[in-house]
Amino acid sequence: MCDSVDQSEHPAPRQARSQRVPGMCIKCKTAKPNVSIRLSLYCKPCFVKAEIFKFRTALNKSRQKANQHGTKLMAAVSGGPTSMAMLKLILDFHNVGRQGKTASTAFASVTVGHVDESALFPGCEDGVQRILQAEDVEVVTARLEDVFDSEEGLELVEKTVTPGAVRDKFVAQIVRQNPGVSPRERLKQLFSGLSTATNREDMLDSIKTFLIKKLAQSCGCRTLLLGDSGTRMATKVVTYTSRGRGYSLPFEVLAESQWGDIAVLRPMREWIAKExxxxxxxxxxxxxxxxxxxxxxxxxxxxxxxxxxxxVALDRDFPSTVATICRTVTKLQPQDDAADAVHCLVCGMPAEAGAQTWRNRLTVSDVSSTESEGPVAAGAKPEPEPETKLAAGGIDITQRLCYSCQNLLHDAKPGTVLPEFSTHRYQTSDAADLRKQIEEFLI
Amino acid sequence: MPRVCEICQGAKAILRRPKTGQSICKECFFRVFETEVHNTIVDNKLFRRGDRVGIGASGGKDSTVLAYVMKTLNERYDYGLDLFLLSVDEGISGYRDDSLETVKRNKEQYELPLLIVSYEQLYGWSMDAIVETVGRKNNCTFCGVFRRQALDRGALMLDLDHIVTGHNADDVAETILMNIFRGDIPRLGRCTEIATSGDGYITRSKPFKYAYEKEIVMYAYFRKLDYFSTECTYSPNAYRGYAREFLKDLEAVRPSAILDIIHSGEAMQVASEVKLPSQTSCERCGYISSNRVCKACVLLEGLERGVPQLGIGKSVKKTQDLLAGRTATRSGRAVDVVHFDKLRKHAQEMRHERCTGCTCDTSAPGT
Known part of the structure; x- marks a missing residue:
């Protein structure tokens, strides 16, 4: 659309249009620039038009790939700058579509999905609600503490065996929660039991992902827009890599991903925070x-x-960094066995088998067991960790955790109660296991 | 009250392990460090009994500790390997000459045979001479390209089956991050491999792939190993510097981060439609190359012609095509760069000689 405006106002020949005029806006070449984005100069109107165009191109590309037309759409909005920009853009797009100019591109409806984080960050919610109420759109909200609504909880009883033992063990039991403690309190207890800020962020990511997906499902939205800017996505790629989430990375930070029957799109992926x-x-x-x-x-x-x-600093010195990182991740694909992998009790992402064995071979903390090992010819892989039978309702959940969430729970205090979705995931995967065992006898 | 070692529960703990944060004693540290390297070797089936293994030795901490640990493990677990020290002399005065003295001492200390190959002897150009011609800007390109080939040449001279290098976990994690930042997809797929055999003649591996740099230093310190520590006198890689600094910060936030990044890198699978270059061998020197003339020969041609920019930057591919089919330019300085076929033939003869009367497979590596 920006191009068509250009043509009508400045009917310049083709080569001239692609040439830059020193000191002038890169698009219209007649106005003094107001902003520099990736070493290109833009004037105010051209910048806004170019950004709208970029959003729509990204959105349409994603919709085409995800084959999502005429579905109900949910925009995940935290109230922060990127998600608010996205909301404005998607509402404009939707309204233009509804007016019939490009009817085929419209969605059935647009709903805002919001997660209320005031349980952990008191006072932050008022501002967000005020802004959202000013928009002409339906808003559905979930609260963080909703993940503790259920009576049952999965409680960590003992996480590390005594120092010097061969393996870290993650043992849990299903407990009845004290009805006198509110869900909000339970949520706070969970977060105070996670010793580091990195672990808290990790857990918050998992909870928010779960809640927004649930919101979309309960509203019957089959398309979900996430307001991750390119800067945010690049940060996520590197953060997740550093947390050991390489295995699930292709599911978590692509331009389009599929969460069950919901198509997740990130139409803000080509914007950097400055834009x-x-x-x-x-x-x-x-x-x-x-x-x-x-x-x-x-x-x-x-x-x-x-x-x-x-x-942010690297992108300042090398202005293509964010775009490059985002492009890198699109070239990754899930491992072949990821489709059948167990889903992690905490983050819900596929968890690779043998993650703990890998770690234990490389962070040895038992010297006695190494003495008798044979020569190199024996070279067989160590046997997979056996699922230990535990007394008194204890469950070994080690193999139900992904590598990264093992890191997360490694530092968690015993007595930490995981959100109800962990219990639910545990119980459903258990049922699935049982079914698999008797499957061939079912008629 | 003195703390007790968390592993043996007996001796006094004297160090906090960088990888896990455990307080442990010196003997337990040696034991776990060595065992983890042993596990790496065994789990990845790096060697076969009877292999001739060269340890790429620079005299620095990584390779000195590697030589010591390889010798120790070879004896303890009876790997049955023939070990050698293999050094490359780039010809950098005030840096490599001093560090090579350390390697020579290591040769005596560990009773391992040593071979030193120099750029001067192989190509007729020392790094000092190259820097004099090209300046400080792109000299690391020359050094990197030449070193890779020099190690393979040395390996053939000794008729080795395998070269081990002292690359540690920090190096690997850094490379993974750097390849993500630069969007180097093919390298991202390759950089986590512990052993490579496709792009050279001799298998190369990194037994220290999961060993933290800090622990290697600690090991050298407590074992009182004799190593040389200075930075190369020519400029370090600026972009790697960014990644390195970031990794150190990550390690400070969460010590397991280095291992976690490697774990992530190993799990990443590059989409199959990403094109990887096909390999052929250089028509001048016989070295493996993705073009008719290999990068080393292009760089050398540039040096001989007095236009060192020839092999630098984006135009290399064009230059390589241009040089194909022509003979090499020679200046007064030039030495005859030995063709790889000749080296291979020699290696095969050595093997025959060693194996007269025995029934083992006498085909030289890489044939």
């Missing part, structure tokens, strides 16, 4: 400050925080 800031400013789009565990903290407060400041 979001200027777009919101010049289109008068309000947004709220969404706090995190490390807001205002120094860079080394957590992996996510450190990665973010690193990516």
């Amino acid at each position: 979001v800031a200027f777009f919101n400013r010049w289109t008068a789009q309000p947004s709220a400050v969404v706090p995190t565990f490390t807001t205002g903290a120094p860079a080394k407060a957590s992996i996510d925080r450190l990665t973010e400041s690193f990516i």
Whole structure:
């Protein structure tokens, strides 16, 4: 659309259009530029038009790939700058579509899905609600503490065996929760039991992902838009890599991914944080400050925080960094066995087999067992960890955790109760296991 | 109250293990460090009994510890390997000459045969001479390309089956991150492999792939190993510097991060439609190459012609096509670069000689 405007106003020959005019906007070449994005200069109107165009191109490309037309759509909105920009853009797009100009591109409806994080960050919710109420759109909200609504919980009883033992063990039991403790309290207890900011961020990611997916399902939305900017996605790629999530990375940070029957699209993926800031400013789009565990903290407060400041700095010195990282991840594909893999009790992503054995072979903490090992010719892989039978309702959940979530729970205090979706995942996978065993006898 | 070692529960703990944070004693540290390297070797089936293994030795901490640990494990677990020290002399005064003295001492200390191959002897150009011609900017390209080939040449001179290098976990994690930052998809797929055999003649591997740099230093310190520590006098790789600094910060936030990144890197699978270059061998020197003339020969041609930019930057491919079918330019400095076929033939003869009367497979490696 930007191009067509250009042509009508400045009927310049083709080569001239592609040439830059020094000191002028790269698009219209007549106005003084107001902003520099990736070494290109734009004036205010051209910048806004170019950004709208970029959003629609990305959205349409993704929709085509995901084959999602005429479905109900949910936009995941935290109230932060990127998701608010996305909301504005998608509503504009939807309304234009509804007016019949390009009817085929419209969605059946647009709903905002929001996760209320005030249980962990008191006071942050008011601003967000005010902004959302000003928009002409239906808003559905889930609260973080909703994941503790159930009476049953999966409680870690003992996580590490005594020092010097061969393996870390993750043992849990299903407990009845004390009805006197509110879900909000239970949520707070969970987070205070996770010793580091990195672990808290990790857990919060898992809970928010679960909640937003559930919201989309309960509203019957088959398309979900996530407001991850390119900067955010690049940060996520590097953060997840550093947390040991390489196995599930292709499911977590692609431009389009499939969460069960929901197509997840990230139409803001080609915007860097700076573009979001200027777009919101010049289109008068309000947004709220969404706090995190490390807001205002120094860079080394957590992996996510450190990665973010690193990516932003690197992108300043090498302006293509964010785009390159985002492109890198599109070239990755899931491992062949990922489709049949167990889903992690905590993050719900596929968990590779033998993750703990791998770690134990490389962080040995038992010297006695190594003495008798044979020569190199014996070279066989060690046997997979046996599922230990435990007394008194204890369940060994080690193999039900992905590598990264083993890291997460490694530092968790005994007595930590996991969200109800962990219990649910445990029980459903258990039932699936049983069914597999008797499958051939079912008629 | 002195803390007790978390592993043996007996001796006094004197160090905090960088990889796990455990407080342990010196003997237990040696034991777990060595065992983890042993596990790496066994789980990946790196060697076969009777293999002739060269240890790429620079005199620095990584390779010195590697030589010591390889010798120790070979004896302890009876791998049945013939070990050698193999060094490359790039010809950098004030750096390599001193570190090679260390390697020579290591040769005596560990009673291992040593072979030193030099750029001067192989190509007629020392790094000092190259820097004099090209300046400080792209010299690392020359050094990297030449070293890779020099190690393979040395390996053939000794008729080795295998070269081990001292690359550690930090190096691997750093490379994974760097390839993500730069979007180097083919390398991202390859850089986590512990052993490579496709792109050279001799298998190369990194037994220290999972060993933390800090622990290698610690090991050298407590074992009182004799190593040389200085940075190369020519400029370090700036982009790698970014990744390195970031990795150190990550390690400070969560010590397992280095291992976690390697775990991630190993799980990443590159989409099959990503094109990887096909391999052929260089028509000048016989070295493996993705073009008719290999990169080393192009760089050498540039040096001889006095236009060192020839092999640098994006135009290399074009230059390589241009040089195909022509004979090499020679200046007064030039030495005859030995063709790989000749080296291979020699290696095969050595093997025959060693094996007269025995029934083992006498085909030389890489044939």
